[in-house]
Amino acid sequence: xVYDMISCGQFGQQLAELVNSSYRHIARCVYKESLxxxxxxxxxxxxxxxxxxxLDLSEIKWIHAFGAGVDDxxxxxxxxxxxxxxxxxxxxxxxxxxxxxxxxxxxxxxVVSTHDNQRSHLWDRTNLNVLYNKKVLVLxxxxxxxxxxxxxxxxxxxxxxxxxxxxxxxxxxQTMTIENLSQAHLEHYDIVIxxxxxxxxxxxxxxxxFFRLLNGAFFMNVGRGKSLVEDDLLWALENGHVRKAVLxxxxxxxxxxxxxxxxxxxxxxxPHHSGLxxxxxxxxxxxxxxxxxxxxxxxxLFVNINQGY
Amino acid sequence: xVYDMISCGQFGQQLAELVNSSYRHIARCVYKESLxxxxxxxxxxxxxxxxxxxLDLSEIKWIHAFGAGVDDxxxxxxxxxxxxxxxxxxxxxxxxxxxxxxxxxxxxxxVVSTHDNQRSHLWDRTNLNVLYNKKVLVLxxxxxxxxxxxxxxxxxxxxxxxxxxxxxxxxxxQTMTIENLSQAHLEHYDIVIxxxxxxxxxxxxxxxxFFRLLNGAFFMNVGRGKSLVEDDLLWALENGHVRKAVLxxxxxxxxxxxxxxxxxxxxxxxPHHSGLxxxxxxxxxxxxxxxxxxxxxxxxLFVNINQGY
Numbered sequence: 001x002v003y004d005m006i007s008c009g010q011f012g013q014q015l016a017e018l019v020n021s022s023y024r025h026i027a028r029c030v031y032k033e034s035l036x037x038x039x040x041x042x043x044x045x046x047x048x049x050x051x052x053x054x055l056d057l058s059e060i061k062w063i064h065a066f067g068a069g070v071d072d073x074x075x076x077x078x079x080x081x082x083x084x085x086x087x088x089x090x091x092x093x094x095x096x097x098x099x100x101x102x103x104x105x106x107x108x109x110x111v112v113s114t115h116d117n118q119r120s121h122l123w124d125r126t127n128l129n130v131l132y133n134k135k136v137l138v139l140x141x142x143x144x145x146x147x148x149x150x151x152x153x154x155x156x157x158x159x160x161x162x163x164x165x166x167x168x169x170x171x172x173x174q175t176m177t178i179e180n181l182s183q184a185h186l187e188h189y190d191i192v193i194x195x196x197x198x199x200x201x202x203x204x205x206x207x208x209x210f211f212r213l214l215n216g217a218f219f220m221n222v223g224r225g226k227s228l229v230e231d232d233l234l235w236a237l238e239n240g241h242v243r244k245a246v247l248x249x250x251x252x253x254x255x256x257x258x259x260x261x262x263x264x265x266x267x268x269x270x271p272h273h274s275g276l277x278x279x280x281x282x283x284x285x286x287x288x289x290x291x292x293x294x295x296x297x298x299x300x301l302f303v304n305i306n307q308g309y
Numbered sequence: 310x311v312y313d314m315i316s317c318g319q320f321g322q323q324l325a326e327l328v329n330s331s332y333r334h335i336a337r338c339v340y341k342e343s344l345x346x347x348x349x350x351x352x353x354x355x356x357x358x359x360x361x362x363x364l365d366l367s368e369i370k371w372i373h374a375f376g377a378g379v380d381d382x383x384x385x386x387x388x389x390x391x392x393x394x395x396x397x398x399x400x401x402x403x404x405x406x407x408x409x410x411x412x413x414x415x416x417x418x419x420v421v422s423t424h425d426n427q428r429s430h431l432w433d434r435t436n437l438n439v440l441y442n443k444k445v446l447v448l449x450x451x452x453x454x455x456x457x458x459x460x461x462x463x464x465x466x467x468x469x470x471x472x473x474x475x476x477x478x479x480x481x482x483q484t485m486t487i488e489n490l491s492q493a494h495l496e497h498y499d500i501v502i503x504x505x506x507x508x509x510x511x512x513x514x515x516x517x518x519f520f521r522l523l524n525g526a527f528f529m530n531v532g533r534g535k536s537l538v539e540d541d542l543l544w545a546l547e548n549g550h551v552r553k554a555v556l557x558x559x560x561x562x563x564x565x566x567x568x569x570x571x572x573x574x575x576x577x578x579x580p581h582h583s584g585l586x587x588x589x590x591x592x593x594x595x596x597x598x599x600x601x602x603x604x605x606x607x608x609x610l611f612v613n614i615n616q617g618y
Contacts, residue, residue, distance in 0.1 A: 094441045098464070102418040105411035114579050115421050121571050123563035123580045127587070132403045154463045155407070254432040262430050270423050271432045278436070 003027035003045035003062055008035050011066060011279050012048050018283060019047075026290050047286075049277075052076055057083075064286060066277050068092050068143065069224055070303050071198035085303040086289040090281020093147025096222050099274035100193055101151045103246040104131065106268070107218055133157050135188055139178070140195035140223055141169050142309065143300055144275070148193055148222075160189075164201075187215035197309035198224035211236035216243045222274050225249035230261060237266040248274040312336040312354035312371055317344050320375060320588050321357050327592060328356075335599050356595075358586075361385050366392075373595060375586050377401050377452065378533055379612050380507035394612040395598040399590020402456025405531050408583035409502055410460045412555040413440065415577070416527055442466050444497055448487070449504035449532060450478050451618065452609055453584070457502055457531075469498075473510075487514075496524035506618035507533035520545035525552045531583050534558035539570065546575040557583040 005027040007015045012031045019029035029047070032039050037055055046052070047064040050072040057063075057078045065073055065087040073085060106112060108129040117124050134156050138145045141161035149171035153159050158173050162184070166177035176184045178201075186192070192214060196202045206221065206228040219242045221228050230251055236242040246268045247261065253272055261267050289301045303309060314336040316324045321340045328338035338356070341348050346364055355361070356373040359381040366372075366387045374382055374396040382394060415421060417438040426433050443465050447454045450470035458480035462468050467482050471493070475486035485493045487510075495501070501523060505511045515530065516538040528551045530537050539560055545551040555577045556570065562581055570576050598610045612618060 091439070091441070095437065095439055098414060098440050099418055099437070101410070101464075102414035102420055105407060105414060106420050109408055109411040111411055111415050112421055112424050114582075115577060117580070118571060118578050121566060125580045125582045125585060127585055128404065128408070128582055130400070130404055131407050132400070151464065155410075155460065257430060262427060268424060269427050271426070271434045273423075273434045273437055276434060276436055 004043045005029040005045035005047060005062075006035065006039055006043045007031045008046070008048035009033060009051055009066075010049060011277070011282055014279050015047050015064075015282060015286065018286065023286075023290060026293075062086070064088075064289060065303075066282055068275065069197060070309065071224065071226075074303075074305065074308055081305055083305075084293070085305060086285070086293075086301050087303055088277055088282050088285040089143050089301060090278065090284045092275040092277070092281060093143050093150070095147075096144050096195070096275040097147035097149075097151030099248070099270075100148050100220060100222060101155075103220060103268065103270075104152070104191060104218065107244055107246075112268075131155050134190040136160070136191040136193070137162065137186065137189040138172070138193050138195060140197065141167070141172060141175055142195070142197070144195040144222065146171050148195055156191075181210070181213060184213075186213035186217075189214070189217055191220075192217045193220040194223045194227060196223040196227050198226050199308035202227045204229050206233070208232040208235060211241045214241045216240055218242075218244050218246075220246045220248075222248045225251050225253060225272075230259070233267075234260060234264065237264070242266070244268070246270070248272055313352045314338040314354035314356060314371075315344065315348055315352045316340045317355070317357035318342060318360055318375075319358060320586070320591050323588050324356050324373075324591060324595065327595065332595075332599060335602075371395070373397075373598065374612075375591055377584065378506060379618065380533065380535075383612075383614065383617055390614055392614075393602070394614060395594070395602075395610050396612055397586055397591050397594040398452050398610060399587065399593045401584040401586070401590060402452050402459070404456075405453050405504070405584040406456035406458075406460030408557070408579075409457050409529060409531060410464075412529060412577065412579075413461070413500055413527065416553055416555075421577075440464050443499040445469070445500040445502070446471065446495065446498040447481070447502050447504060449506065450476070450481060450484055451504070451506070453504040453531065455480050457504055465500075490519070490522060493522075495522035495526075498523070498526055500529075501526045502529040503532045503536060505532040505536050507535050508617035511536045513538050515542070517541040517544060520550045523550045525549055527551075527553050527555075529555045529557075531557045534560050534562060534581075539568070542576075543569060543573065546573070551575070553577070555579070557581055 007029055016029040016031040019027050045062040046060055049066045062084040068089055070087050108131055136156050136159040138148050139162045141163040149159050161172035161175040162178050164178055168175045203226055244266050248270045249272050261269050285301055292299050316338055325338040325340040328336050354371040355369055358375045371393040377398055379396050417440055445465050445468040447457050447470045450472040458468050470481035470484040471487050473487055477484045512535055515536050553575050557579045558581050570578050594610055601608050
């Protein structure tokens, strides 16, 4: 079967060129910056970042998403439950792992405040903290969680993971199921990083009940913004459950200008750039998806639509 | 032999307590904040940070230094060439390795400028750079250089080392001798970190002739300030041999207030705190030194006085 594909938005033109030059046996692809309904006439495949809120997707058999998180796509009311949804992972695991390590070390080595001292011409030899004796917990042990574990595991005392099933993974010393958090002694972890996908059960999961389990942890969210109740994080900072937070994702993006997160002294925030998609990622994941599709294989690029990631 | 020891300065009192409670078979120790000549009456051992410029050390048989770099001690004109000079390493390798990783990642992930954006309430999703495809060169493959390699090796494409003899080390993909730098293709390295000790041959070694070999490298100095010709680094920044520099050590410390390094946009400077000694380090290295001494072993804590480190 040769798909009639339309690609859209950022990187859409590059993908169309790739498809038409190297994947004619799989798809013919046209490109349009923004899609309206009539663009889908005669098309059964789409590639792009999510921009499909107002479209009827009932004729679409294959969507290739340009990001790793696919919650938007799955929410679309006309999406067919039996369509093929492939996603872009590329080198995002490594990039998000490096990002997490950068901010964990920023905190321990006081990078920003040392640079503020440079700006004030101040020579202040304060002692720095260390990573090698720290215990780390990663929520989510999938593609992104594994990238975080790969980046941190050689540098910390211990790195454990939490996932839906408790399935073990060699990158983590121990994995636990998300059902049993109250028995997981979360108060022992110095660093807690969420890489959870957004599903009905992870929506607003990082709330007061969760933060109550932490004891002065350094907390990061590189998963999905809608997993985090931002007011509950502020409560946790106020009450010592969280010592400092680094956020890359938010309930609403861009972060609204009146959000208290911008100016909170305990929050470092970054503009959802830890795993920003590059065309290199798209090319890699598109090639791997097509190869798997032809071989009848369903790897981690193929979203399990019932599971939601 | 039971030494008559005097300890001095920061951590000196804690060391005296440790010696007198646990090492009476090796030494008796008194403490004084600052030493004058008469304090050395009847003493044959000293422990402390360097403060001995004006003292006659000809009766001293053992010095236990509280830092890893011992160039000051070896310069002292009355120091006996056959004395035992032990030094403090402790966990400095890990701390300096973590520090290097923090600043390498600060650069690639734009940590400081992203935080400046937060301070200005600016949502700017600039692409970040990655570490996983970078080639790293470490000058000096001893205790500190190995700590840097341990921290970075799992995260980079390649990490090579340079030392006096070309002796290989399993933490580095390749090691080369410092004599042959012009054949070592230094222009291929993205990140160049100096962890050189200060000896007659490394003094002012990081000069124009050295920087000329680099091509837009990210350069760090965590070795010794007197290895770096600071004006030549400014020249290298101006001429694109160095893209950005992070310095922890300087020709003069604290860095003089009129140094152009404070305000140079291509320089991040930190106040010689990457491997700041803790009492935990001193305890660990003192215990290991005493144990080696009793066993007749000379490990890396024992300075080779002719070699200079």
